[in-house]
Amino acid sequence: MAPTPARKSKTRQPQEAETARTSLTPAAWVEAATEVLVDEGIDHVRIDVLAKRMGVTRGSFYWHFKDREALLQAVLNTWHQGATEQLTARLAGASASPAEQLRDVLSLPFRGRSATRAARIELALRAWARRDEAARHAVDASDAARISYIAQLFSALGFPVGEARSRAFLLYTYVVGESLMAGQGSAAQSGERVRFVERLLHTPL
Amino acid sequence: MAPTPARKSKTRQPQEAETARTSLTPAAWVEAATEVLVDEGIDHVRIDVLAKRMGVTRGSFYWHFKDREALLQAVLNTWHQGATEQLTARLAGASASPAEQLRDVLSLPFRGRSATRAARIELALRAWARRDEAARHAVDASDAARISYIAQLFSALGFPVGEARSRAFLLYTYVVGESLMAGQGSAAQSGERVRFVERLLHTPL
Numbered sequence: 001m002a003p004t005p006a007r008k009s010k011t012r013q014p015q016e017a018e019t020a021r022t023s024l025t026p027a028a029w030v031e032a033a034t035e036v037l038v039d040e041g042i043d044h045v046r047i048d049v050l051a052k053r054m055g056v057t058r059g060s061f062y063w064h065f066k067d068r069e070a071l072l073q074a075v076l077n078t079w080h081q082g083a084t085e086q087l088t089a090r091l092a093g094a095s096a097s098p099a100e101q102l103r104d105v106l107s108l109p110f111r112g113r114s115a116t117r118a119a120r121i122e123l124a125l126r127a128w129a130r131r132d133e134a135a136r137h138a139v140d141a142s143d144a145a146r147i148s149y150i151a152q153l154f155s156a157l158g159f160p161v162g163e164a165r166s167r168a169f170l171l172y173t174y175v176v177g178e179s180l181m182a183g184q185g186s187a188a189q190s191g192e193r194v195r196f197v198e199r200l201l202h203t204p205l
Numbered sequence: 206m207a208p209t210p211a212r213k214s215k216t217r218q219p220q221e222a223e224t225a226r227t228s229l230t231p232a233a234w235v236e237a238a239t240e241v242l243v244d245e246g247i248d249h250v251r252i253d254v255l256a257k258r259m260g261v262t263r264g265s266f267y268w269h270f271k272d273r274e275a276l277l278q279a280v281l282n283t284w285h286q287g288a289t290e291q292l293t294a295r296l297a298g299a300s301a302s303p304a305e306q307l308r309d310v311l312s313l314p315f316r317g318r319s320a321t322r323a324a325r326i327e328l329a330l331r332a333w334a335r336r337d338e339a340a341r342h343a344v345d346a347s348d349a350a351r352i353s354y355i356a357q358l359f360s361a362l363g364f365p366v367g368e369a370r371s372r373a374f375l376l377y378t379y380v381v382g383e384s385l386m387a388g389q390g391s392a393a394q395s396g397e398r399v400r401f402v403e404r405l406l407h408t409p410l
Contacts, residue, residue, distance in 0.1 A: 041246045041248060042246075043249075044248075124332060126332075126385060127246075127329060127332035130325055136388075140386075140388050143386050162394075167401075170398070172382070174375055174378045176382055177382060178378065180331060180381070181378070184374070192367060192371060193371040197375055199410055200406075200408070200410060205404055205405060205408060
């Protein structure tokens with residue numbers, strides 16, 4: 001499907017495209033698509049827009065993906081792997097103590113630019129998920145996996161299974177909300193509330 | 206700015222537009238704009254799109270609004286008044302008991318279709334707020350007003366001011382999260398967790 005480079009052309013464009021085509025990875029397309037999704041919304045994630053942005057031909061897209069839908073599914077899979085599977089594995093590997101892992105989860109919204117970027121991506125995905133079944137599925141699966149991971153930590157601390165799930169849900173909505181509402185209150189107030197949330201969620205009923 | 210109806214035209218369109226122009230209220234434009242924002246995203250909220258949707262001329266828009274920006278500001282003001290000012294006044298008026306008012310706030314995500322619609326609007330506004338200063342301001346102001354209202358209830362229950370604010374923030378993020386993640390768990394599980402959240406948030410540290 002990719003066009004044959006026009007060797008006779010006087011412009012350098014086709015040759016540049018040829019170089020770019022072989023050097024661009026699927027990951028580069030996924031990254032560009034994610035950026036456009038976050039900055040401009042899903043309607044702007046179009047093959048022609050991305051190709052222009054990356055300075056390659058539209059045809060070179062088809063070396064890596066069957067169609068736009070395949071690219072969008074790769075965006076969702078890449079996000080789920082990075083922001084959920086790898087994240088929970090990293091948190092679980094960083095400490096053997098469930099209480100410390102919970103503290104690490106609670107610290108996620110306060111990790112500066114990487115937290116802001118993650119929150120922007122998630123919000124764009126949630127907005128898209130309201131209109132798209134595949135996005136809805138990916139977001140639901142990520143939420144479920146994260147809540148399960150946190151629930152295991154509360155279980156390990158000795159809370160009964162049902163209550164551990166409720167505590168996990170509450171902690172998770174706090175973390176999501178803290179990311180969504182980064183502008184609420186001073187740094188001192190957000191420090192105070194995260195310490196409060198940690199204490200309260202360890203308090204037995 | 207509105208065009209003079211072409212009286213000689215054989216089609217009935219201009220006359221219909223004339224009738225619609227005089228009958229359409231600013232509220233009708235705000236409602237249509239909000240629907241398009243939620244269903245298709247902010248980029249699709251354009252005067253020509255809305256006029257076509259409502260079957261009126263583009264020019265009739267200018268009877269009510271100076272420009273698109275004025276319409277968008279009206280969308281934000283209308284949302285803030287309905288979803289925050291009127292809502293908190295209604296909740297406060299429904300019961301004198303702070304504990305019952307808190308229970309009413311906790312029940313908001315479970316109010317069927319109206320809750321789903323409110324959640325869709327809020328998510329669209331939050332996504333838009335990531336890219337727009339006026340939307341950001343409206344969302345921040347609504348979050349702050351709701352958290353303040355809930356904090357007053359915890360203060361009335363006897364919690365110290367700082368702690369009342371932290372409890373309010375946690376309860377509010379739970380309510381927002383429960384709306385965002387309506388698909389998580391069975392109805393029995395979400396019933397269990399809302400009862401858990403209510404109990405835990407009344408538990409002293």
